[in-house]
Amino acid sequence: MTQLSSIDYSIPEVAAELERGPKWLRDRRKLSRDAFNRTPVPPRGLHLWRYTDPMRFLFERGSVSDSAFDRDKDAVHQLGARYLRDGHLSAFVSDLAGRDVQIQTTEELTARSVVVSPLSEAVDQHRELVELYLYQLINQQTGKFEAMNGALWNDGIFVYVPNNTVVEQPIHLLREAGQAHSAQFPRLLVVVGKNAELTLIDEYSGGSTSTDDGITYSNGAVEIFGMQESRIRYVSVQRQAPGVQSYLTHRARIERGATMLTIPLAFGAAISKQNFGVIMNGPSADSKMYGLLFGTDHQQFDNHTLHHHAHGHTTSNIDFKVVLGDKATSAYTGLIRIDHNAEFCEAYQENRNLLLNPGTRADSIPELEILNEEVTCTHGATVGPIDPMQLFYLNSRGIHKPEAVRMVVSGFVASTLKMVSDDLRERITQIVEQRLEAI
Amino acid sequence: MSDQIEQQKQELAELGNDYATKYGFRDPVDYFHKGARGLNHEVVEMISRMKKEPKWMNDIRHQALDIFYAKPMPGWGNTKLLGEIDFDNIYYFMKPIESQQKNWDDVPEYIRKTFDRLGIPEAERKFLGGVSAQYESEVVYHSMREDLKKQGVIFLDMDSGLREHPDIVKKYFGTVIPTTDNKFAALNTAVWSGGSFIYVPEGLNVTVPLQAYFRINAENMGQFERTLIIADKGSRVHYIEGCTAPIYSTDSLHSAVVELIAMEGSYIRYTTIQNWSRNIYNLVTKRATAHKNATVEWVDGNIGSRLTMKYPCVQLVGEGARGEILSVAFAGVDQHQDAGAKVIHVAPNTSSRITSKSISKDNGRASYRGLAKIHKQAVNSRISVECDALLIGKEARSDTYPTMEIDADNVRVEHEARVSKVAEEQLFYLTSRGLTEDDARLLIVNGFMEPFTKELPLEYAVELNRLIQLEMEGSVG
Numbered sequence: 072m073t074q075l076s077s078i079d080y081s082i083p084e085v086a087a088e089l090e091r092g093p094k095w096l097r098d099r100r101k102l103s104r105d106a107f108n109r110t111p112v113p114p115r116g117l118h119l120w121r122y123t124d125p126m127r128f129l130f131e132r133g134s135v136s137d138s139a140f141d142r143d144k145d146a147v148h149q150l151g152a153r154y155l156r157d158g159h160l161s162a163f164v165s166d167l168a169g170r171d172v173q174i175q176t177t178e179e180l181t182a183r184s185v186v187v188s189p190l191s192e193a194v195d196q197h198r199e200l201v202e203l204y205l206y207q208l209i210n211q212q213t214g215k216f217e218a219m220n221g222a223l224w225n226d227g228i229f230v231y232v233p234n235n236t237v238v239e240q241p242i243h244l245l246r247e248a249g250q251a252h253s254a255q256f257p258r259l260l261v262v263v264g265k266n267a268e269l270t271l272i273d274e275y276s277g278g279s280t281s282t283d284d285g286i287t288y289s290n291g292a293v294e295i296f297g298m299q300e301s302r303i304r305y306v307s308v309q310r311q312a313p314g315v316q317s318y319l320t321h322r323a324r325i326e327r328g329a330t331m332l333t334i335p336l337a338f339g340a341a342i343s344k345q346n347f348g349v350i351m352n353g354p355s356a357d358s359k360m361y362g363l364l365f366g367t368d369h370q371q372f373d374n375h376t377l378h379h380h381a382h383g384h385t386t387s388n389i390d391f392k393v394v395l396g397d398k399a400t401s402a403y404t405g406l407i408r409i410d411h412n413a414e415f416c417e418a419y420q421e422n423r424n425l426l427l428n429p430g431t432r433a434d435s436i437p438e439l440e441i442l443n444e445e446v447t448c449t450h451g452a453t454v455g456p457i458d459p460m461q462l463f464y465l466n467s468r469g470i471h472k473p474e475a476v477r478m479v480v481s482g483f484v485a486s487t488l489k490m491v492s493d494d495l496r497e498r499i500t501q502i503v504e505q506r507l508e509a510i
Numbered sequence: 511m512s513d514q515i516e517q518q519k520q521e522l523a524e525l526g527n528d529y530a531t532k533y534g535f536r537d538p539v540d541y542f543h544k545g546a547r548g549l550n551h552e553v554v555e556m557i558s559r560m561k562k563e564p565k566w567m568n569d570i571r572h573q574a575l576d577i578f579y580a581k582p583m584p585g586w587g588n589t590k591l592l593g594e595i596d597f598d599n600i601y602y603f604m605k606p607i608e609s610q611q612k613n614w615d616d617v618p619e620y621i622r623k624t625f626d627r628l629g630i631p632e633a634e635r636k637f638l639g640g641v642s643a644q645y646e647s648e649v650v651y652h653s654m655r656e657d658l659k660k661q662g663v664i665f666l667d668m669d670s671g672l673r674e675h676p677d678i679v680k681k682y683f684g685t686v687i688p689t690t691d692n693k694f695a696a697l698n699t700a701v702w703s704g705g706s707f708i709y710v711p712e713g714l715n716v717t718v719p720l721q722a723y724f725r726i727n728a729e730n731m732g733q734f735e736r737t738l739i740i741a742d743k744g745s746r747v748h749y750i751e752g753c754t755a756p757i758y759s760t761d762s763l764h765s766a767v768v769e770l771i772a773m774e775g776s777y778i779r780y781t782t783i784q785n786w787s788r789n790i791y792n793l794v795t796k797r798a799t800a801h802k803n804a805t806v807e808w809v810d811g812n813i814g815s816r817l818t819m820k821y822p823c824v825q826l827v828g829e830g831a832r833g834e835i836l837s838v839a840f841a842g843v844d845q846h847q848d849a850g851a852k853v854i855h856v857a858p859n860t861s862s863r864i865t866s867k868s869i870s871k872d873n874g875r876a877s878y879r880g881l882a883k884i885h886k887q888a889v890n891s892r893i894s895v896e897c898d899a900l901l902i903g904k905e906a907r908s909d910t911y912p913t914m915e916i917d918a919d920n921v922r923v924e925h926e927a928r929v930s931k932v933a934e935e936q937l938f939y940l941t942s943r944g945l946t947e948d949d950a951r952l953l954i955v956n957g958f959m960e961p962f963t964k965e966l967p968l969e970y971a972v973e974l975n976r977l978i979q980l981e982m983e984g985s986v987g
Binding site: 117424426436444449454 | 585586889899901902903905907908909910911912913915916917918919920923924926928929930931
């Protein structure tokens with residue numbers, strides 16, 4: 072156990088480069104910094120911290136560098152050009168270590184007044200929007216680590232889709248983490264106007280390849296606002312390198328008639344603690360979440376989901392799947408909250424855990440907080456190995472173990488992957504197959 | 511038909527004040543010993559000395575009090591209500607009469623009348639193998655059928671158990687629930703008094719249930735009974751407890767510790783009908799250890815109390831052990847039933863099932879809080895958890911906080927929960943058949959509770975249905 076008293080984790084005065092920007096932003100940073108310094112490290116008994124040591128996301132200020140992207144930056148930036156040419160994307164954003172953000176968009180997108188911009192520029196150029204929405208869902212009150220991001224984010228990404236605008240092709244955000252002994256605080260703010268439509272692929276990769284070489288710390292924050300009748304698809308792909316200790320908080324708020332599809336996919340990092348939440352804030356708002364994580368080696372996953380029905384006549388559905396091999400562990404805590412005045416809501420939640428071999432461990436805590444009677448709400452959770460009957464059946468058809476396991480797992484993850492676009496699904500399927508081969 | 515409905519209607523109307531008349535009455539107090547309010551080492555010493563306890567128990571008590579002081583209040587659950595407990599305003603020990611009686615005629619009239627009104631002597635005659643009646647801190651009446659005694663069954667109040675069988679008590683006391691388990695277990699260990707001590711010899715099947723009835727009469731009373739049940743190899747026993755208290759404006763505290771030990775191949779069923787008045791904090795620790803091929807069943811009904819926090823637990827430590835927990839909670843006006851169940855699988859090939867049913871009505875809040883844990887070595891284990899919640903009224907609240915921690919291979923764990931209100935279609939169907947909406951609702955609720963009530967001895971099932979009827983009264987609108 073680390074001696075808490077001997078190491079100073081607090082954030083002193085913020086670096087000069089973060090002191091640029093308007094006064095309101097400097098004030099918000101200061102609020103976050105003060106909250107971070109004031110808030111104690113969450114005790115292990117605390118809800119949502121039972122399964123992960125919070126110390127894994129803290130580091131001495133002097134022990135990491137902020138600017139630590141040692142790979143070929145241009146290569147990353149150019150990655151998107153190909154996607155754009157193929158016509159699969161309407162924009163590609165490369166975000167290096169949460170500080171170097173480059174945007175490539177199609178002309179069509181610019182012509183339709185869709186904004187894809189580094190957050191540092193949007194602070195000036197789209198001041199009203201950014202000041203109104205940034206820090207609204209994730210701020211110094213959310214938690215210690217959210218306050219940390221709020222104080223230390225360097226640059227982020229801002230996406231704005233005007234009313235009645237449909238962005239047909241996805242916008243792809245690639246967040247490349249820095250090398251060992253670095254820390255980054257990626258931040259994303261998305262505002263989707265009335266009756267507008269957007270698909271976002273938010274991909275986190277890179278970082279230290281082994282904790283032995285040094286840790287890469289990643290602490291991200293994603294805020295998404297969906298106005299009336301908007302339609303948003305948000306795919307989060309976490310495939311960071313094995314030396315990354317990764318923390319992410321995501322909150323979305325959707326208004327009347329808006330629909331939100333969230334697909335959290337997690338494969339990477341040494342430790343990954345992610346919290347995805349959608350607040351349904353107007354009648355007929357609908358949120359669906361189809362999560363999948365696949366852990367191998369000694370990976371630790373600690374995932375939370377929240378469906379908060381803040382308004383009546385809203386619907387939600389969560390299907391969160393977990394596959395574990397080697398010595399990987401996962402804890403999933405999913406909360407459905409239906410407020411007192413939010414009548415006539417429907418909420419469903421399912422968490423299935425597939426354990427591929429002994430030594431894995433899956434915890435499941437599907438929670439409900441229902442504060443009125445006019446609701447329909449169910450949840451279910453299962454934890455278990457591959458059904459031996461399925462393997463027996465496949466065996467009897469001449470399909471033997473490794474292949475049979477592959478088929479069963481493919482079937483298990485298929486319903487989630489069919490939600491994402493073809494090219495992304497191909498890439499995810501490859502990751503899944505590589506993992507199965509490695510076990 | 512219409513006559514019947516009229517009669518039922520009248521019954522329902524009359525049921526309004528039922529708890530007050532049926533259980534809520536209070537007796538004039540003329541106690542043999544009534545200590546002072548508040549808790550300190552002198553109180554603990556006084557309890558221990560009055561009971562003429564051996565030194566080792568005296569030591570355990572004092573240690574426990576220090577642990578109680580050192581432990582913080584739970585930081586989870588209904589911390590607001592927990593924070594309202596004033597430990598200094600509680601009487602920790604009240605001895606109603608000098609010595610325990612074996613004959614109802616020898617029990618002082620006011621106490622006898624109390625239990626008469628509660629129907630205990632009648633039930634004893636009808637279908638019980640033994641009865642223990644606790645009033646405040648001590649058991650005032652105790653008897654057991656002669657044939658059971660001859661077969662070697664020990665059924666005593668815990669104080670007598672310690673006096674007459676110190677070796678057995680010393681061997682098992684605090685082994686299932688250590689003093690350090692939680693703040694309220696420590697409190698109980700420091701000031702425990704009364705409760706039941708049961709030992710069933712090897713191979714014996716006790717076919718009739720043994721019962722204890724717990725009654726709190728005084729205001730600001732703290733009742734801390736301690737129960738220890740040991741079923742030796744291959745034996746079977748069914749134990750029932752019931753509880754009630756009068757209605758006061760200030761609160762009383764009930765904090766029991768119940769330890770069950772089921773030896774190889776034995777079977778224990780422990781049934782609780784908790785119907786404390788709504789000014790009682792019911793903070794209870796109940797846990798069982800099931801050895802090889804043993805079965806433990808908790809049948810746990812929570813209807814009364816202001817705040818209940820109770821999670822009966824089975825630790826499956828022997829291969830092939832089985833645990834079953836059937837829990838029902840009814841949360842009415844201003845009540846919070848924070849009930850649940852825990853199963854901890856330590857040995858291979860063990861299985862368990864948790865069935866939880868809760869009803870939240872008016873501004874009541876029912877929470878299911880559970881733990882299903884499978885340790886590494888408990889391969890081939892099975893757990894199934896099912897939670898059903900019914901909400902009646904706009905202010906009602908239902909929470910589900912299940913935790914599943916699975917650390918072994920080749921196990922299967924299933925959890926399912928449903929929260930809903932009484933279905934319109936069902937109400938419509940029943941009212942179309944001529945039932946009033948009140949009756950229809952009652953019928954649906956009784957149906958919802960049936961998996962629980964059918965596990966109770968008939969007399970209790972009837973009683974429970976009546977209680978629910980009472981709670982459901984006037985629920986329309």
